[in-house]
Amino acid sequence: MIEHKPLAELGTLKAGWLTGRQHFPIGGYGNPAHRSVGHLYVWNDDEIAPHTGFPLHPHANVEIITYVREGAITHEDDLGNKGRTKAGDIQVMSAGRGIRHSEHNDEDVPTRIFQIWIEPNQRNGEPIWSAQPFPKADRAGRFVALASGYRTPDALPIRADAEVFGALLHTGDKTSMDVAPGHSAYLVPTVGSVIVNGVRVAAREGLALRNEPSLEIEALSDAELVLVISADST
Structure with a gap:
């Protein structure tokens, strides 16, 4: 089953320094019809004004992956x-038994991020934060694991039955990704537009794929893609 989420159907948030869209409902925002995909239950598309950000606040028992689309974020x-x-690049925070953090845009331009929340496969672990660069050239024409719960080499570790991938495609490029049985996928282009299993997806729109054995992707324009593949919830 394939579920396309156009921008107009996503939840919206405007709070002065923060504007965003929610691919899944959270905190009273978002479209309640958009259910989670496996253990993936939050995908926020946020724009943070210069020299503002999220003050110190707590999290527990959640894997938070932040993909920076434009600008930079300081944790x-x-x-x-x-x-x-x-x-x-991305940063990962395994909140475990509890952590307090802040995220600020210390730049002179807006910062745009995807913030992705995934349910952990273990609770009350040691809280961990990590980040690393992922050169875009390494993702040219193919998906590369950025964060993984399966000990994938070079990916940042997460405590979840899921992986986060990134890819860069030029116009006309084609690529594919297998989806293991019992797993579902969620794909969002950061920029550009693509056709995925026959469905056109524009920048910042979402595509959920359940019971699909693979993704067959063709770029209609230069595109940057972020993909989560998660084990289905039981």
């Missing part, structure tokens, strides 16, 4: 971690 937490993640 700081009560474990003493601090880091700046720039466009094209």
Whole structure:
């Protein structure tokens, strides 16, 4: 089953310094018809104004993956971690038994991010934060694992039965991705438009694929893709 989510059907949020769209309902925002995909239950498309951001706040028992689309995000937490993640790279926070953190745009331009929340496969673990660069050239024409719960080499580890992938396609490029039985996929182009299993998906729109053995993708324009494949919830 394939579910296309046009931009007009996504939830919207405007709070002064923060504007965003919600691919899944959260905190009273978002379209209640958009149910989770496997263990993936939050995908927020946020724009943060310069020199603003999320103040210190808590999380527990959630895997939070932040994909920076434009600009940069600066993370700081009560474990003493601090880091700046720039466009094209990701940071991962395994909240475990509990962590308090802030995320700010310390830049002079807006920062645009995808923030992805995945249910963990273990609870109350040690909280962990990590980040690393992922050169876009390595993703040319193919999907590369950025975060993984399956010990995938070079990917940031997460405590979840899921993986996050990135790809860059030029106009006319084709690629594919197998989806293991018992797993579902959710794909969002950061920029550009693609055809996935016969369905056209434009920038920042979402595509959920359940009971589909593979994704067959063709780029209609230069495109940057973010993909989550998750085990189905039981």
